[in-house]
Amino acid sequence: MILLTAATDIEMGAFLHAYPLPQGVSTLLTGVGPVEAAVRVSAFLAASVPPPSAVVNFGVAGAYVLAGRENAALLDICLAEREVLADLGICEQDEVQTLHGTGFALESCVELDIELLVRAARILTAAKIPFKQGVFATVSCVSGTQKRGALIAEQHHALCENMEGFAVARACRYFGVPMFELRCISNTVIDRKLQDWQLREACNNCGAAIASLINGLRDD
Numbered sequence: 138m139i140l141l142t143a144a145t146d147i148e149m150g151a152f153l154h155a156y157p158l159p160q161g162v163s164t165l166l167t168g169v170g171p172v173e174a175a176v177r178v179s180a181f182l183a184a185s186v187p188p189p190s191a192v193v194n195f196g197v198a199g200a201y202v203l204a205g206r207e208n209a210a211l212l213d214i215c216l217a218e219r220e221v222l223a224d225l226g227i228c229e230q231d232e233v234q235t236l237h238g239t240g241f242a243l244e245s246c247v248e249l250d251i252e253l254l255v256r257a258a259r260i261l262t263a264a265k266i267p268f269k270q271g272v273f274a275t276v277s278c279v280s281g282t283q284k285r286g287a288l289i290a291e292q293h294h295a296l297c298e299n300m301e302g303f304a305v306a307r308a309c310r311y312f313g314v315p316m317f318e319l320r321c322i323s324n325t326v327i328d329r330k331l332q333d334w335q336l337r338e339a340c341n342n343c344g345a346a347i348a349s350l351i352n353g354l355r356d357d
């Protein structure tokens with residue numbers, strides 16, 4: 138069984154309304170934010186016998202805007218290579234320091250399953266769905282300014298931010314289940330400007346990409 142996870146009904150619904158749930162695929166809403174996501178995914182995996190063959194986490198994300206590099210743009214599809222928990226540590230003027238050296242050990246970075254990533258990239262390419270791939274940052278507190286976003290982007294070489302990905306990845310690693318993450322950019326991380334959001338279109342793009350991906354993974 139493949140488990141599909143998304144934070145909200147808006148994101149999951151955009152997929153389910155357009156593409157009826159295929160056999161062998163289950164869904165779970167994680168809720169918004171890393172704590173809720175960690176609790177719900179861990180509870181699901183603890184009760185799953187046998188465990189899912191893979192977890193696919195999807196939804197919308199904010200693209201960081203950093204000068205001197207190619208940033209993700211509105212409605213771009215992005216694949217995660219790594220998830221970092223970007224606001225865990227000591228919040229200083231221009232970065233979040235880890236607690237290394239203080240005697241407190243932190244788990245704040247998970248590499249996603251490389252085999253799934255390679256298969257997904259091949260499936261999306263064959264379906265002519267363009268994508269970017271890179272580091273995803275998970276935050277408890279949405280970056281409400283371009284400056285804050287650029288600091289996180291620079292510190293972690295991150296492409297975009299969300300609020301659940303690290304938690305899902307950490308739970309999956311704990312239970313030994315391979316995980317893949319795909320998000321569509323609904324907003325850029327700039328000084329708050331809600332009127333520029335493209336939430337509906339991003340959810341629809343994401344749903345279409347997930348449908349191609351699930352079909353491809355089942356046919357593989």
Ligand SMILES: O=C(O)c1cccc(C(=O)CC[C@H]2O[C@@H](n3cnc4c(=O)[nH]cnc43)[C@H](O)[C@@H]2O)c1
Nearest residue numbers: 144169197198199279280298299300301324326329
């Ligand atoms: O009110 C705002 O300014 C605002 C800015 C970004 C996101 C929100 C949300 O309430 C959505 C959180 C929800 O969507 C994902 N998401 C989408 N864009 C971002 C982002 O720029 N930073 C963090 N999370 C984002 C996230 O995974 C949540 O599930 C409000």
